[in-house]
Each structure stands twice: as C-alpha cells, then as structure tokens.
Amino acid sequence: MNKLKFWIGLWGGKTFLFLWKLFRAERDDRPGMVSVRICEDFLARVAKPKLTIVVTGTNGKTTISNMLAETLKKLGYKVAYNDWGANHNAGQARCLLDAVSIFNKPIKDVAIIEADELISPTNVPRLKPTYLIVNNVSRDSMLRNGNPEYIADRLRRAAEGSPESVVVMCGDDPVSSLIGEKNRRVAFGAKYLGTNPLDTMIDDYPVCLKCGGKPEYSYRNYRNIGEYKCSKCGFKNPERAYLVESANETEMVVSEKEGKFTYPIPNSAIHNIYNTAAMVSILRDIGEKPEDIAKALESIKPPASREGSEVVCGVNIHRKLAKTHNPTAVSTVFENIKKDKSQKLLLMVLDEIFENPKKSETVAWFYDTDYEFLNDESVTKIVLGGDRYLDHKLRMLLAGIDESKIICIPKHLDVLNYADISDVETVYIVYDIYTSAEARKVTAEITERIKKERGEAK
C-alpha cells in the first residue's frame, strides 16, 4: 500500500510540476505538497542523486544553497535545488521531484536541499544526505526557536539519525560543535580577520556546554564565533580542516592539508567569508581542485538582497532589513549603523502587522537586542513608527539614548512627518519583512524630498 502511495505521489507531483512549468510557475512548492500529502514518507522513498546536500543552521541557508548550486553548475554538475528558500516538506519534495525520473531514477548529479532547523530531526534521517551543512546556530525568535542550545540539540538528533552523512560545520561556532560528534565531520573556520566586533549583550555561549565552565577566547570574529577553549574541561574548537587565514574585499586564503589556496569572495562581510568557507570545504571534500573551485566562484554572487543602498544628491540612503523577534538580526543591523560614522537619521518601521494585531505583542526581544549601539553621537535622530512605539521608546531611553533624539509614534508612515533631512549625511530605513511595503514608501518619499531639497540647493 505504501509503495502504491509513493508511486501515486511521485507521478502526481511530477504531473503538477510539468503543468506548473508549462505555465512558468515552477518556483512553487505545490507539486511537492501533492507528493507528501499522498505519501507521508515520500522524502524517504524518493531516490536521491549520488550527491545530496542538506543545508541547515540559523543563518545563511538560502545564500549557501544558491551559491553552492551555481558553483556546482559551473563545475559541470547537473543540479536540482530550490532558490526561493523553501525548506519544509513540500519544498524539499519539490526539489527532489526535479531530481528524479518518473521511474524514480536520479536524473541529476546533485540535489541541494535547504532544511529548516526544527524539522531536521524528522527530515534529515529520511533524506539521508551525503553531506549535512550546519553553517551556524544562533538565537532567533524565542517564540519559534526557543534558544540556540535547543536548536543545536535538534540538529544533533538530525545528524544522529543519519550516521552516514558527513557533517560540514562551522568549527568556530561552539554551539554547532555539539552536532555530528558521531558522524564524520569536516570543520571550517577562520583566523581573526580584523573584524573588530563590538561588545554585545548577545552571548549564545556564556558557559561551556559540556561542563558549565567559563569559555575563554583567543579571538572572536563576531559574537561567540571564534577560537574558544573551556577553562575547566578544555572543550575547544574541533580541528578546522579548512581555515581562512586572511581575507580582503575580493578574495580569501584558505589553508588545508594540501596547502594554502586563494578563492574569490563576493565581499569582505564576515558572514560571506564563512559562507564561502562552507562551500569550499564541501567542494574540496568531494575532490574538486582548488583552482577549479576558484574559477567557478569568480562570478558567483549572493542572492539579490531585499536591502538596498543608493546615493541621492550626496545623501546615502540605506534600507536595512531587521527581522523582528530575532535579536541577532536586529543587533547586527544596529551594529553596522554604529560602525558607520556619518551623521545619520534613522527611520524605523519595525513592528509587524498581523491580521490579529495582538499577535505581535511580545516585546521580550527588545531586551536581548543591542539598542545601546544606537546610543552614538553619529545618530542624530531616531524616528520610529509602529504599534509598540512606547515600548521602543522606553527601551531606547534605558539604552541611554538622549530623549531629544527620539520620536516614537504609533503609525508607520507618520515617520515621514518627523523626518528632517536637512544636514543629514545618511538616512537609514530599518524595517521588518512584514513592513517591506511601508519601507518602500518611506524610501521613495525620502528620496523625492532629498532630490527636491538638495537638488534645488545644488
């Protein structure tokens, strides 16, 4: 019966996929949904290409999946993957529908499957990938993900359920280090790259996860990512088979057992260096030559960002996506704002809007987030609009920000009424996924105003 369900699921999914492609709607999970609805263990039963890579972890899943797929294509592989971040059952099934024939025989060389961390204990053992990439584990929304140790535990169980999988993991991330201890592991990392991280209230590794001892760091590239050792039990970074020795704007040098090799990078942002290191690790482990990898990486760029920057009549305008409820994401945006020393106006449209407005009530994440980074001379004014405006104001005051710099109001678009652009060098528009439309309106209006005022002045 299960076998029959599988074949119906496969052919049903394939049929839908054919129709979807016919109508140019192939970037859609629904064919996969058909398959998993008909056959619950479709993911286990469907054939996999010889090289199947599951990408998971808190940040960078979609970026790595996309960049790795493009790189493998350039290296001559036929690759099945989703480029739209579909990382649940339907999306994974959709990817594998592309990878097999109607006779359930692999027709691609590689499948790259993005996996949400929470479903990994169930799905990774079904998928039994050749490689499981864990880029990092850091705090996310407490409502969904609890805490990083909880996520690491789910990923540990995922790896244990697929003992033949090789775990490619960030050896600089102590929370990830507990994942795949019984699997073959390939760890990557980086020496100190001069990142000069600011002190942050976010520490996902305050005590050793083995014994509760105090971790000591030789260096940190950001937050708790770096070279660590427990002062009590000696728990430390696993041996990093691929170690980034240095990096500049365009390339990085990686040392490994066969020597030191140079690879192109999209830019010098630390997360892009780690993302590229993850890709290099897996490509080297499957036997690709450094020079071929370097050549393939030359034209690879991260997926288009939902953010954007432009200079309008001499004023820098930056749109920054800050995923609310995720203190790591918002703090990173605030840190980058602080590191930019130009005179800045901040326009924030952060609070998400749900059909049930009460749903976004939780403001606990405000107090895990480094609002203190906004307490800086270069920030001349912060105008914030959204339902939680009074909570934001209190948090900013507690962060030491001068009250005269703060305007908090209930309506998103009313920030425009208080946005004084005279004398500013830079405008940051900080927004959430759910307020993208408002952010676009604010950006368009501010851009017009600058053109009008500064353009005329010119």
Place this chain on the structure above:
Amino acid sequence: MKIELLFPELSTVYGDAGNALYLKKTCKDAEFIETPLQSKPYFIDNDVDMIYLGSMTEKSQLFAINALRPYVNRIKECIEAGVVFLCTGNSMELFGEYILEDDTKWDALGIFPFYSKRSSEYFRHNSMFLGDFEDIEVVGCRSQFAYIYSECKTPFMNVKGGIGNNPDDKFEGVHYKNFFATYVLGPVLPLNPKLTKHILSLAGFKGEVAFEKEAMDAYNLRLTKLKEEGVNFILGEHW
C-alpha cells in the same frame, strides 16, 4: 541596598536581561553584585536585600541547580528572613522538587512543593499574560517548554488572561514571604512599573522607578489592549 544578580550570563536568553538593566537604572545608589556560574554566590556569606535570577536554557538550569544545591539551607534561611527573591521564566523550576522529561528526572533544589514537566519533543508554549497580584495588574508574556504542577498554596498571581502554572491552573507562580517566582519572562520589571515599585519597596527602595512616566504610558497602553474584547492570549505552540 545590595542586589545580587545571580548567574547574569545565563539569564540573557529571553529578554530577562531587561530586568537587571531596569534594576540598575532605578536603584542607582544600590550595590550590584553579579555572580557568574563558576563563583560562590555572594549571599551565602553576606547579607543582601534582593536576589534576581532569570530565564535560562534547559542545560543551564541543570548547571544552576548543581551550583546552588550546596546552599539550599542558606537559601531557605534567606527566604524566611525576608530577603526579596525575584525569579522569572523557567528559573522558577529550579526551586521545585524535580524536573521531569519523559522518563528522566533531575532533582531540583526542593524548596517548594512543585515539580516541572516537559516533553523531550519540547513543545513550546507561547502566550501573553494578564494577572493580578494583590491590587496590581501584571502584564507580560510567556514562552516555555515546561509547566509546573503543584499543590502550592501560595501562588503569585491570579490569572485573568493566558494560563497559570499549567494550562489547567488559574494561578500563576509562587509567592512566599518576599520570594516571587513567575513563568512570565523577559522584561517583567520595565513592563510593570507598579509591580517593580512594590517589589523594590520590600527590599527597602523608595522613590520613582526609571523613566516612570514612559514606563507607565507603555504599561497602561498594554493593559488597555489586553483588556480589549476578543484578545487571543495564546500565541501558539511550536515543536
């Protein structure tokens, strides 16, 4: 006035750091002692007026229990003597009899007659909270893997919105003398200036809380919203 922040490095996972921040901004003349997990708590050999402990990860709970177990008698002595304890989020579970996860049982400090229970699948409960402590309305949020079950005769709050110590309980937290423990987590103090004033008055503090006007504005707005008809307090469960 001496306030000990117990294991502050652990109490940073769900916004509970906001409580330490609010205490420091409010009690500017107080001496704050921050005791990391690896150190002997200050209150063991010294008198303090208040002890704060916040939410932590499940593994950290076990580390914290082991760190405090040698001092159970001293903790009881402090509670009986009227030292103010404030425990937010799952730190409350440390003070019960034990923590249960499927067939695994970890002994806790055994100071109060309750136990906590979670599933290894870790279903996460998320909700908003509205409750009464004496004549003070308390607002906040909950996000947790476990519930406590007890015959505790001294709950902290009556539940008006959300759930109590477990989904079937209409009482929330533990309150005995000046010991206050609640599953409400994150910035409990800045979100509840009235409660903060009350608790701090028990520790000897008199005066306004930090940014009292702004905190009261936010508190009153939240209170109004939570009392609106049709508010859905349960934010959902995840596994």
